[in-house]
Amino acid sequence: MLTIWTYDWVPEGPRGHVRDLRLRWACEEAGLDYEVKSVSFQNRGAEHFARQPFGQIPFIEDDGVSVFESGACLLYLAGKSELLMPNDRKGAAETLEWVIAALNSIELVTVPWWFIGLSGEPDNPLQDWTMQRLQHLETVLAGREWLAGGQFTVADILMADVLRVPKVTQAGDFPASAAYVARACARPAFKKAYDGQMAHFAKGDAN
Amino acid sequence: MLTIWTYDWVPEGPRGHVRDLRLRWACEEAGLDYEVKSVSFQNRGAEHFARQPFGQIPFIEDDGVSVFESGACLLYLAGKSELLMPNDRKGAAETLEWVIAALNSIELVTVPWWFIGLSGEPDNPLQDWTMQRLQHLETVLAGREWLAGGQFTVADILMADVLRVPKVTQAGDFPASAAYVARACARPAFKKAYDGQMAHFAKGDAN
Numbered sequence: 352m353l354t355i356w357t358y359d360w361v362p363e364g365p366r367g368h369v370r371d372l373r374l375r376w377a378c379e380e381a382g383l384d385y386e387v388k389s390v391s392f393q394n395r396g397a398e399h400f401a402r403q404p405f406g407q408i409p410f411i412e413d414d415g416v417s418v419f420e421s422g423a424c425l426l427y428l429a430g431k432s433e434l435l436m437p438n439d440r441k442g443a444a445e446t447l448e449w450v451i452a453a454l455n456s457i458e459l460v461t462v463p464w465w466f467i468g469l470s471g472e473p474d475n476p477l478q479d480w481t482m483q484r485l486q487h488l489e490t491v492l493a494g495r496e497w498l499a500g501g502q503f504t505v506a507d508i509l510m511a512d513v514l515r516v517p518k519v520t521q522a523g524d525f526p527a528s529a530a531y532v533a534r535a536c537a538r539p540a541f542k543k544a545y546d547g548q549m550a551h552f553a554k555g556d557a558n
Numbered sequence: 559m560l561t562i563w564t565y566d567w568v569p570e571g572p573r574g575h576v577r578d579l580r581l582r583w584a585c586e587e588a589g590l591d592y593e594v595k596s597v598s599f600q601n602r603g604a605e606h607f608a609r610q611p612f613g614q615i616p617f618i619e620d621d622g623v624s625v626f627e628s629g630a631c632l633l634y635l636a637g638k639s640e641l642l643m644p645n646d647r648k649g650a651a652e653t654l655e656w657v658i659a660a661l662n663s664i665e666l667v668t669v670p671w672w673f674i675g676l677s678g679e680p681d682n683p684l685q686d687w688t689m690q691r692l693q694h695l696e697t698v699l700a701g702r703e704w705l706a707g708g709q710f711t712v713a714d715i716l717m718a719d720v721l722r723v724p725k726v727t728q729a730g731d732f733p734a735s736a737a738y739v740a741r742a743c744a745r746p747a748f749k750k751a752y753d754g755q756m757a758h759f760a761k762g763d764a765n
Contacts (some may be wrong), residue, residue, distance in 0.1 A: 362663040376612065378737075404694055404695070404697070404698045405663050409677065414708045415647075415648070416647050416648055418654065418663060419655050420655050420659050420663065422658040422662055423651075423654045423655040423657070424745070426633075426658075427654065440622075441623050443623070444623045444630075444634060447591035447634065448625050448630040449626065450630070451627035451633075452626070452627050452630075453631040454626060454629075454662045454666075455629055455661045455665065455666075456661065458590045458666065459661075459662075459666045460670065461663065463666070463684060466683075466687070470683065474681075476673075476674045476677065476679075476683075477670055477673075477674070480673070484612060486613070487607075487612045487613065489611075490607075491611045505613075
C-alpha cells in the first residue's frame, strides 16, 4: 500500500494548500490506492528528519522505498500510470521539463515573492522578476489546454497548484493562466484531494 | 549526437556559473559524447522561446527529443548511465528526491536570497529562511560523502552547483557544506566542464 505522510494538524491558513494535496491529487487521477499517515506538526522529531531532512512534508513510502519532496514524489508516482505521464520518450520528456519548470522557473520566484508580500511592504524586490516569469508562462498557456504530451499530466498538477496560491494569477493580466487553474481545479480528482486534506486536518482539530 | 544549447556569449559575471555547466559536467562524468551549440544572448527570438519558453538556457536535443530546464536535463541524462544515478529502485528514488531538494528546497531560497543581496540592502527578508534551510542541509552533509545512493550522482552535480554560488556556504557556519562543494569541484569532470564553458564564452568575445 502506498502511504502519503503529512502533518497531523496545521493552522487554518495553509489548509487546502499543504503539499500532500499534490500527491492525493495524482493518486485520485490515476486511481492508485493510498493511505494517509501523520507526523506531528508541533513536535518534529529525529524520526521525521530522518525521512524528510528539512522537517517538512509530504513524503511517501511504497514497497520499501521512501521519497521526499512533493515534486520527486509526483515524478515517482508518474512512473506508475500513463494517466499521469505518457510513456513515450517525447511525452515523458515534456512532462519532466514542465515539472521542473513549475518547481524551478515559477515556484522559485512565486513562493519567495509571496512570502515577502506577507510583510505588507509596498516594494517587493522580486516583483519584476515574478511578473516576467508569469508573462512567459501566460504565453504558453494561451496556446494549449495542458502543458505536456497533449494530455493532463503531473506537470499540470504541480503547475496548477503553484499558480492557485492566492494572488499569483491576480498579480497581473494573466487570463489564460487563471483559466488554466480553473480548468485543473474543476477536475473531480482535485476536489477529492482537497476535501480529503480538509477532512484530515479537521480530524486533527478534534484530537 | 547529444547537443547542449547555451548562449553564444554572456558578460564576465556569470561565466563559470551558466547552467550549461551542469550538463557538461554530467556528460564528462559519464563519458557521454556531446556537442555544444549556441543561441544569441542579446537577441532571443521566437525559435529560442519555442524551445525554452522562458528565453533561458540550457536545453538539449537528443535523438529527436528536446528537454529544457537544467534539472530536467540532468534527470534525462541520468537515465543513460549508472555513473549518474544507480538503477536500483532505492538508489534512483534517493537521486530523484535530492535533485528536487536541490532545486526546490535549497535553490528556491538561495537564488532569491542572493538576488536580493545584490542590492546591498542590509536587511534581506529571506535571510532567516535561507539560513534554516542551509543548516538542515549542513546536518545531512556532515554525515555523508555524497547525497544519494552511496555514490556520486546528478544530485551532487546540482547541489554542489547550487552551493558554490559565491557567499552561499560562507553565509553561516557550514563547514561540511563547504567541504562538500570543494570535494565535488575537485573532480576532473567538473574542471573539464568549467574550462569548456570558459573557453566557449571566450570564443564569443572574439566573434
